[in-house]
Amino acid sequence: xxxxxxxxxEIRVGAELPPLTVPAISRTTLALFAGASGDHNPIHIxxxxxxxxxxxxxxxxxxxxxxxLTRLLTGWVPQRAVRSCKVRFAAVTxxxxxxxxxxxxxxxxxGLATIALTVALAxxxxxxxxxxxxDTTRI
Amino acid sequence: MxxxxxxxxxxxxxxxTVPVERGRLQFFAKAIGETDPVYTDLAAxxxxxxxxxPVPPTFFFSLELSSPDPFAYLRxxxxxxxxxLHGEQSFEYHTMVHAGETVTVRPRIADVFAKKxxxxxxxxxxxDFVRGGELVAEATSTLVVQNAKATS
Numbered sequence: 001x002x003x004x005x006x007x008x009x010e011i012r013v014g015a016e017l018p019p020l021t022v023p024a025i026s027r028t029t030l031a032l033f034a035g036a037s038g039d040h041n042p043i044h045i046x047x048x049x050x051x052x053x054x055x056x057x058x059x060x061x062x063x064x065x066x067x068x069l070t071r072l073l074t075g076w077v078p079q080r081a082v083r084s085c086k087v088r089f090a091a092v093t094x095x096x097x098x099x100x101x102x103x104x105x106x107x108x109x110x111g112l113a114t115i116a117l118t119v120a121l122a123x124x125x126x127x128x129x130x131x132x133x134x135d136t137t138r139i
Numbered sequence: 140m141x142x143x144x145x146x147x148x149x150x151x152x153x154x155x156t157v158p159v160e161r162g163r164l165q166f167f168a169k170a171i172g173e174t175d176p177v178y179t180d181l182a183a184x185x186x187x188x189x190x191x192x193p194v195p196p197t198f199f200f201s202l203e204l205s206s207p208d209p210f211a212y213l214r215x216x217x218x219x220x221x222x223x224l225h226g227e228q229s230f231e232y233h234t235m236v237h238a239g240e241t242v243t244v245r246p247r248i249a250d251v252f253a254k255k256x257x258x259x260x261x262x263x264x265x266x267d268f269v270r271g272g273e274l275v276a277e278a279t280s281t282l283v284v285q286n287a288k289a290t291s
Contacts, residue, residue, distance in 0.1 A: 022172055023172070029170070032166075032169065032170040033170045033171065035166070035170070036163070036166040036167040036169065036170035036171075036201075037167060037170065037198075037200070037201045037204065038201045038204035038205055038209070039200075039201075039204055041210070041220055041223075042220075043220065043221055049221065052221065053221035053222070061225075062224075062225040062228070063197055063200055063225065063228070064170075064171065066197050066228060067171040067195070067197045068171065068172075070195065070196035070197050071171065071172075071173060071175075073196070074175065074195065074196065075175060078187065079193060079195070079196065079235065080235055082196060082232060083231070083232055084229065084230060084231045084232065085196060085229065085230050086227070086228070086229030086230070086279075087227065087228055087229070088226065088227045089224070089225050089226060089227065089228075092224070
């Protein structure tokens, strides 16, 4: 259990999850994530390929941001309580972007808490929005 | 529309059986900056009630990518990988999966549709994750293909 994990009774509508701020994404981060995640699409790691597609630079994997977002969740409740998580990738994350993950409890119904999720960059760009369902009886 | 929807839905995506490796989970944890020792340290995992390191929520996507050529179906559909964006992703979890277990990954193309007169095409892939006959998780991925040359 990490310090952020809370007690079941602390989950109420309107509660904010402790935000997760991650360091700016470097090219090394992207190389490591490509290898570790198995997503070897060169558009994220090879500048030549990015340029051949008309882009100025590589950009981060969407699944890296989603991985940060689920770190927000599992830092808050044990993973066994997470029933589902869905996201929409709203904007690409450029190299050097520093994602901040936030979440808020928007509903609790029959022990299931719905969490609205967002990942945003320092310039205000929302890169990802989503929703998770957490089973409060499994905390 | 450049993707043949009938052909896409008829495609047999390879079913793969993947051993969940502890070292791979530790590397993934490092790559995503995970600080919770439950995901990297056996003793911490055991203290939290896990039989081994847990598979973190988005690693199921990586299990899908464990085949030798995970993007082969895109090439078969004449999709240029450079024009593909990940549009949406969802997971449903039925039970925890841990290192040392073996998971069978069964993907299929569930839907193909176009927007903006074919300038954007959407490919929806659904995947079941099965461990010893038990459905442990499900994933849905929506890929967006940007057809720069299409006219609206």
